[in-house]
Amino acid sequence: MLTERKTDNRITRLFEAQKKDVLSIYVTAGFPKLEDTCRVLEALEKAGADMIEIGIPFSDPVADGETIQASNKVALDNGMSLKLLFEQLEGIRKRVSIPLLLMGYINPILQYGMEAFCKRAQEIGIDGLILPDLPIVEYREFYKETMDACGLSNILLVTPQTSESRIRMIDDSTDGFIYLVSSNAITGKTGEMSAAQKSYFERIIAMKLKNPTLIGFGISDAKTFNTACHYASGAIIGSAFIRTIANSTDLDGDIAAFVRSINKKQ
Amino acid sequence: MTTYQVNERGYYGNFGGAFIPEMLYPNVEELRTRYLDIIEEPSFQEEFQQLLKDYVGRPSPLYFAKRLSEKYGTKVYLKREDLNHTGAHKVNNTLGQILLAKRLGKKNIIAETGAGQHGVATATVCALMGMDCIVYMGEVDIERQKPNVGRMKLLGAKVIPAMSGSRTLKDATNEAMRHWISNPVDTHYIIGSVVGPHPYPDMVARFQSVISEEMKWQLKEQTGKEDPDCIIACVGGGSHAMGAFYHYLDREQVRLIGAEAAGLGISTGESAATTFIGRAGVLHGSKTLLMQTEDGQVVEPYSISAGLDYPGIGPVHAHLHDTKRADFFAVTDMEAMAAGMELCRLEGIIPAVESAHALAVLKKEQFKENEVVVINLSGRGDKDLETYLRELKRKTPH
Ligand SMILES: Cc1ncc(COP(=O)(O)O)c(C=O)c1O
Numbered sequence: 156m157l158t159e160r161k162t163d164n165r166i167t168r169l170f171e172a173q174k175k176d177v178l179s180i181y182v183t184a185g186f187p188k189l190e191d192t193c194r195v196l197e198a199l200e201k202a203g204a205d206m207i208e209i210g211i212p213f214s215d216p217v218a219d220g221e222t223i224q225a226s227n228k229v230a231l232d233n234g235m236s237l238k239l240l241f242e243q244l245e246g247i248r249k250r251v252s253i254p255l256l257l258m259g260y261i262n263p264i265l266q267y268g269m270e271a272f273c274k275r276a277q278e279i280g281i282d283g284l285i286l287p288d289l290p291i292v293e294y295r296e297f298y299k300e301t302m303d304a305c306g307l308s309n310i311l312l313v314t315p316q317t318s319e320s321r322i323r324m325i326d327d328s329t330d331g332f333i334y335l336v337s338s339n340a341i342t343g344k345t346g347e348m349s350a351a352q353k354s355y356f357e358r359i360i361a362m363k364l365k366n367p368t369l370i371g372f373g374i375s376d377a378k379t380f381n382t383a384c385h386y387a388s389g390a391i392i393g394s395a396f397i398r399t400i401a402n403s404t405d406l407d408g409d410i411a412a413f414v415r416s417i418n419k420k421q
Numbered sequence: 422m423t424t425y426q427v428n429e430r431g432y433y434g435n436f437g438g439a440f441i442p443e444m445l446y447p448n449v450e451e452l453r454t455r456y457l458d459i460i461e462e463p464s465f466q467e468e469f470q471q472l473l474k475d476y477v478g479r480p481s482p483l484y485f486a487k488r489l490s491e492k493y494g495t496k497v498y499l500k501r502e503d504l505n506h507t508g509a510h511k512v513n514n515t516l517g518q519i520l521l522a523k524r525l526g527k528k529n530i531i532a533e534t535g536a537g538q539h540g541v542a543t544a545t546v547c548a549l550m551g552m553d554c555i556v557y558m559g560e561v562d563i564e565r566q567k568p569n570v571g572r573m574k575l576l577g578a579k580v581i582p583a584m585s586g587s588r589t590l591k592d593a594t595n596e597a598m599r600h601w602i603s604n605p606v607d608t609h610y611i612i613g614s615v616v617g618p619h620p621y622p623d624m625v626a627r628f629q630s631v632i633s634e635e636m637k638w639q640l641k642e643q644t645g646k647e648d649p650d651c652i653i654a655c656v657g658g659g660s661h662a663m664g665a666f667y668h669y670l671d672r673e674q675v676r677l678i679g680a681e682a683a684g685l686g687i688s689t690g691e692s693a694a695t696t697f698i699g700r701a702g703v704l705h706g707s708k709t710l711l712m713q714t715e716d717g718q719v720v721e722p723y724s725i726s727a728g729l730d731y732p733g734i735g736p737v738h739a740h741l742h743d744t745k746r747a748d749f750f751a752v753t754d755m756e757a758m759a760a761g762m763e764l765c766r767l768e769g770i771i772p773a774v775e776s777a778h779a780l781a782v783l784k785k786e787q788f789k790e791n792e793v794v795v796i797n798l799s800g801r802g803d804k805d806l807e808t809y810l811r812e813l814k815r816k817t818p819h
Contacts, residue, residue, distance in 0.1 A: 213717075213718065214586065214718040214719040215586070215591065215595055215704060215705075215719050217442070217595050217598045217599060217602075217705075218442045218444065218599075218602060220599075224585060228585075231718060236716040236718075237716055237717070238716065260703075261440055261703050262702045262703045262704065262711070262713070262717045262719075263716055263717030263718065264717070265701075265702065265703060265717065266700075266702065266713070266715070266716065266717035267717070287442040287443070288440045288441060288442050288703065288706075289440070290438065290439055290440060290441070292430075293438065293440075311443070312442065312443035312444070313443065314443055314444050314446075314447075314605075316444070316446075316447040316605050316606070317443065317446070317447070318447070321446075336443070336444060339444065339602070339603055339604065339605050339606070340602070340603050341599045341602050341603055
């Protein structure tokens with residue numbers, strides 16, 4: 156077994172304590188303004204988000220739709236970089252206690268150096284990573300040990316096309332949670348869930364995975380969030396949140412209102 | 422022994438791999454596990470070879486360029502990929518891939534294009550096979566390669582402008598990948614060069630390898646020897662260069678030269694000469710040399726030629742560069758335009774601006790009188806008429 160011992164971090168502890176309605180929010184670092192990163196994190200925690208994925212901006216985000224692409228560009232134009240992100244996050248654990256993940260394409264991380272990156276993430280108090288274009292074979296062969304040693308859960312994706320045997324392999328290779336990509340799509344879609352999506356989620360439930368699941372891509376409002384929560388431990392919202400803060404003149408207020416609009420139970 | 426072939430894991434030395442999001446895994450894995458078996462099937466080979474002959478017009482001539490040879494004091498042969506149907510080498514690959522896509526049961530085809538040659542070659546084989554075709558093309562390239570946009574439309578393809586980034590080849594590739602993520606089931610993505618996740622670089626190289634396969638017997642016929650002294654090709658992603666190098670990779674006595682687009686010059690910040698200003702990085706699914714900032718952001722490339730305006734190169738070329746098996750030259754816009762115009766006047770051949778970069782190497786490297794130098798003339802210059810005429814006007818204003 157690859158992951159006999161579960162990583163002990165804020166993600167695994169969260170899912171032990173809370174099995175339902177976990178609301179995870181994706182935000183691009185350095186967006187909408189360069190210095191907004193930490194302010195957004197604090198506001199999200201205060202508003203009742205359960206977990207945050209901090210996006211490391213990249214020039215060529217191929218798995219992302221227009222909204223997140225545009226936010227990446229704004230962040231880069233603002234002068235955001237991985238080095239600067241780590242500087243901004245220094246001391247964040249004095250102010251934010253919910254699980255924090257870093258999400259990013261692999262190239263900026265390879266340029267920083269994977270080992271240095273993991274160590275720095277650990278020092279800051281990051282709990283997990285989502286690296287969509289890091290192949291699972293490379294992760295298992297070269298990076299898993301480092302990530303485990305730094306207490307980082309590497310979150311892996313499952314899509315409607317992922318085979319059952321591969322889902323089992325993914326379930327064995329990771330802890331924290333499994334990121335269920337809701338449909339064959341890039342980020343940013345809106346609208347209701349289809350019957351095909353629901354049967355895909357049911358297929359996953361029937362597999363009784365050892366990891367909890369969160370549904371992401373296309374979760375944009377209370378309705379889609381609640382549907383997702385019916386099939387998984389919770390859901391991830393990205394583009395809809397980015398749109399909310401893109402032109403905000405009252406970040407704290409808009410973030411509070413957004414989270415409230417999704418998660419009525421708060 | 423150093424090997425220049427891809428290994429089990431999809432790597433050429435330190436370069437290659439398949440750095441793709443999980444959404445693309447089933448498609449790429451299907452290709453990886455099936456491409457070799459399909460390509461080696463007799464029925465595939467029969468259909469492919471027949472179409473290369475009757476539809477593409479292969480073999481493409483190997484032409485001894487007498488006046489060019491006299492000018493440079495060496496023996497220059499041009500491998501005339503410009504005479505292929507659709508006007509460039511690209512069709513060798515699109516034909517191979519569409520036959521493969523058919524055998525995989527795919528219904529729809531997508532492609533990216535820079536110069537529009539790959540887009541035209543894809544639209545062409547889609548018409549031939551009755552398949553739906555969408556081509557992504559950067560908005561800037563749509564403007565500078567208008568004739569090819571018209572050809573694609575005439576052939577029934579839908580051309581979708583890529584509006585992000587530098588609005589050139591890199592961005593068109595991003596959009597094609599996004600389309601594939603959103604339509605994974607019955608769509609095949611025909612990548613136009615030896616780039617992308619494994620097995621694309623190897624698959625495309627195999628389809629283009631017909632170039633050096635023919636060169637071997639053509640050279641034997643014309644010079645008495647299969648080996649030339651040197652092969653020169655321009656490198657965007659590097660597909661026709663790879664096609665021309667393929668059967669000579671292990672013959673170390675044959676010198677291999679790649680010509681990269683230096684744009685306004687490699688130190689100007691307006692360039693696409695990846696081996697000169699790139700570092701190892703990951704883009705479009707493979708680890709390769711990549712033009713990037715210290716932070717790992719991809720740098721927008723620049724070249725006068727849309728087909729070379731790309732911030733990376735195929736991983737196999739990164740490996741050839743690493744192992745010093747191939748030499749790379751940086752050719753500026755001006756040098757390429759001069760070399761292209763020279764070929765017009767010396768040989769009556771209007772080359773693609775991409776191919777003109779390879780021709781410009783003759784001015785940078787002195788070859789001996791009895792040396793045999795093959796230049797892979799990847800395409801014809803019809804699409805570049807406006808660019809050439811602008812240059813002509815600049816040179817002779819009255
Ligand atoms: C005529 C011509 N030559 C060369 C290239 C560069 O491609 P590659 O390096 O893959 O051969 C292109 C690409 O569009 C082209 O149209």
